[in-house]
Amino acid sequence: MGGQPTLKLYNTLTREKAVFAPIDPTNVRMYVCGPTVYDYAHIGNARPAIVFDVLFRLLRHVYGENHVTYARNITDVDDKINARALRDHPGLPLNEAIRLVTEKTETQYLEDARALGCLDPTVQPRATDNIAQMIDIIEKLVAKGHAYAAEGEVLFDTRSMADYGQLSKRNLDDQQAGARVAVDAHKRNPGDFVLWKLSSDSEPGWDSPWGRGRPGWHIECSAMSERYLGEVFDIHGGGLDLIFPHHENEIAQSRCAHGTDVMANVWMHNGFLQVEGRKMSKSEGNFVTIYELLHTETLGGRKWPGEVLRLAMLMTHYREPIDFSIKRLEEAERLLAKWPVVKESGAAPDATVVSALADDLNTVAAVQALHALAQAANTDPALLAAFAASAALLGVEPKEPEVDEAVAFAVDALVAMRLEMLKAKNFPEADKIRADLSAKGIQLKDGKDAATGERVTTWEVKR
Secondary structure (H helix, E strand, O other): OOOOOOOEEEEOOOOEEEEOOOOOOOOEEEEEOOOEOOOOOEHHHHHHHHHHHHHHHHHHHHHOHHHEEEEEOEEOOOHHHHHHHHHHOOOOOHHHHHHHHHHHHHHHHHHHHHHOOOOOOOEOOEHHHOHHHHHHHHHHHHHOOOEEEEOOEEEEOHHHOOOOOOOOOOOHHHHHHOOOHHHHOOOOOOOOEEEEEEOOOOOOOEOOOOOOEEEOHHHHHHHHHHHHHOOOEEEEEEEHHHHHHHHHHHHHHHHHHHOOOOOEEEEEEEOOEEEOOEEOOOOOOOOOEHHHHHHOOOOOOOOOOHHHHHHHHHOOOOOOOEEEOHHHHHHHHHHHHOOOOOOOOOOOOOHHHHHHHHEOOOHHHHHHHHHHHHHHHOOOHHHHHHHHHHHHHHOOOOOOOOOOHHHHHHHHHHHHHHHHHHHOOOHHHHHHHHHHHHHOOEEEEEEEOOOOOOEEEEEEEOO
16 A cells, blocks of 8 residues: 555444455455436535545545445336426337436536535446346346336345344344235245336336346346446445345345355445434425535525635544534535645645545544644645645535626726726725625736836635
8 A cells, every 4th residue: 555544434234344355456346336317416415425525535545546346326216207208208109208208317416516525436337228127136036036026026035135234233023023914925035126127108117137127226226236346345335224125135135146155345424414403304394405505695695616615524423324414514614714725736745634534534633624724734735735634535625706897897997997996096095896796706916017017916716
């Protein structure tokens, strides 16, 4: 690792933090469950995107940019997508309508993620491009006695796997005791889950050995992770809400199909997100999308820059619940305003920042270390390069504030008026203009034109 600190990660599977040892240090492989693209992504979707982007950056720093493969899937097979496609494009064949809906929302998701400072993953497979791989895994499961066909579905037999439930620590007997068996009488066991289901004429479908149908949710990630990362890979990530049933069932499918002891060596999950102290939901009136935060005045009566949203997320440890509030956003914005604006120049990041991240992505400690470095760099320019590299490692590079054209025009007019006041020796009025602009966050800088010797005034927004 070339002098890098030891990387430790908390593993949900073992419930402990341990030293990370990749299967192949020349190709560290990570899979993260991505969005279901039926609508614009909400702020809760932003948390795993940001958390695992920081891990991606850290892995690239430790093992080399060309030695990390990060796969994040796009789920474009979903009942909500079907409904939206029928609603928005009633005259088109369903599969074409679905593609129109999902391409638009996928493009928006990628734009939102980039605005939050996230790098593009190495690969971003779509579920609809991996149907053949899903069918292949299901066929293996049926052949090995881990799956069966019943009532137009192919189901995974949870009783066929002796240690089903390892990730969530759920006991199958406990699940059976509280299950309503009569509702799903075709299941051998109440906990069995769908791998393939037949499609009606009004639903998307693909040909399979069991008839025209579509995959269950869980099988998608098993197929895409195997295709791009192999039967066993290093890290699987996602939100805490995915541990059961999604990730538990991914493990069951993949291990039973391939005969492996694990699907991924390390399982990582980010905590839940609330908005202003309440669970986010449309009924609560606090459901907010990333797009709305970036481009509208939905939250707090103003737009929020991507780097502010990102820093606000990183000020809480990824495994802890987060309260996404206006107060937290303002705190992040004030912090960013104290940091120098510099471009990343290929320097080495600060060791304290790297060490914090290497300790199970302790972004709280990393942000604190970065702030201390920023304060020092404000008085010692020699530290600016290390600050820039450290900020880039966290993906929170400070930017100059954007100024609206109308505001810029008005400021220019006041600056010109002040220059006229100074020429007329009307210093009280000139000082008043400077003071008024300063109160609004506009800082004036007076200088002289090198050629003419005349006074020249420039201005900038105070950060």
